[in-house]
Amino acid sequence: MGKVSVGVTAAYGVAVAAAAAAALVIHRKMKKPGRWVKAMEILKEFEEKCGTPILKLRQVADAMIVEMHAGLASEGGSKLKMDEEGLFYALDLGGTNFRVLRVQLGGRTRGIVNQQFEEVSIPTSRMTGTSDALFDYVAATLAKFVAQEGSVFKPSPGRQRELGFTFSFPVVQSSIASGTLLKWTKGFSIDDTVGQDVVAELAKAMERRGLDMRIAALVNDTVGTLAGGRYNNNNVVASVILGTGSNAAYVECAHAIPKWHGLLPKSGQMVINMEWGNFRSSHLPLTEYDHALDAESLNPGEQIYEKVISGMYLGEIVRRVLCRMAEEAAFFGGTVPPKLKEPFVLGTPVMSSMHRDTSPDLKVVASNLKDILEISNTSLKMRKAIVELCNIVATRGARLSAAGVLAILKKMGRDTVKEGEKQKTAIAMDGGLYEHYTEYRNCFKDTLNELLGEEVSKTIMIEHSNDGSGIGAALLAASQSQYLELYESGE
8 A cells, every 4th residue: 555655645746846847937938028028118218318310310409409519619720722742641549459550642633642551459558557658569560661651652752751630639739749538438538648748758758668759740530521521622611530549620710710819820720629529419319228328438418419420439338238138137147147247348349240241140250149248149139139229329429420510511511502502511430430340330321311302412422531541640640740931842
């Protein structure tokens, strides 16, 4: 009897266990759709908060115009002659990479005869260390670049090499070749550089390296791009940088600058460096992810516009949304992937590669998730959701940057077509985000056309000015050369 009793009990136990297992399977099947629904709710809510309907974009543009009127001043007015000859160098420092260039100018008729450049990544330790460490690293790269001149580039005998220095951070510029750093942006945080003349800091580093070179001009990247663009096309009246950071410059009528008290240029025009990355408005569609990113950044409360449109931050916004989906909807399973918790682990180039993935099973997305975030075994449905997230973030950034360009065109009175006029307007564009993120670039152009309308759009040309800021810096260095009189006299 005992044995039978035990057998019945065991059978009963097996039945209970089987029933429990079946119930667990059913529960899991019910719970899985629940997690998916929650994840999609998070994504949908984010998409709604990132909305950029045309009315909102016009409100953003109008708010920027108000700020332009309120803070109008000249920080980079320049007179660029077009008849310089000789070899000039440029250093373009404005993000996580910097470029060194050399440009051989052939005068008004020949223009740019030859050019060469090298791009170098800046180690994170140099972005947050000391001023000497950063500028010594830059000067060492420049010295190595100069040593590799070759026979194609011919420096004038007995003359000191001259450099145009593109420095794309907020400065108070007291002369064409000096400027005091106000603050760092784009992930840089070097306290002992703030309040110092960045030209003097670079000059000291070059001297320590034994590099005999004069810094002839300090230029913002947007002003350099504008100068480079106008060298080839007089219709260029504005420039926009969409890269690690973002900024814009445009040509303004001198009489429209109430804060300018110096002598007016003969041309009646001045170049305005907008520093538009610091623009903020209640009309900007900001989300809780943007506010959290800002609060945890090196410059909280600043560069708000830049933080929603530029390459430094787009991938990080995607990461933050994915992190919430993982935490609150178990999007990647029962635990949040540890790598997903690391700030800025998901760069915008990775985001771009996932966004453009057109393979049937989204292999690129799967590969990036595995290699960057150490997440494997994602379903096609999950990968599609991630591509959609990338699209939401990129679309908002591109459309808001187009609204900024609309503001410039409206301020210049070039957002309408006047009867009888055949006015052409060219905008020089530069920056890695614009150059390499195809979906972003196309959305920017489409949105600008939508804002302007078909008739006006035909008068606006968007020109990619590759290396524009560096070439412009070299041209401005030439225009400020200590040997200018010799060039003009043909000696």
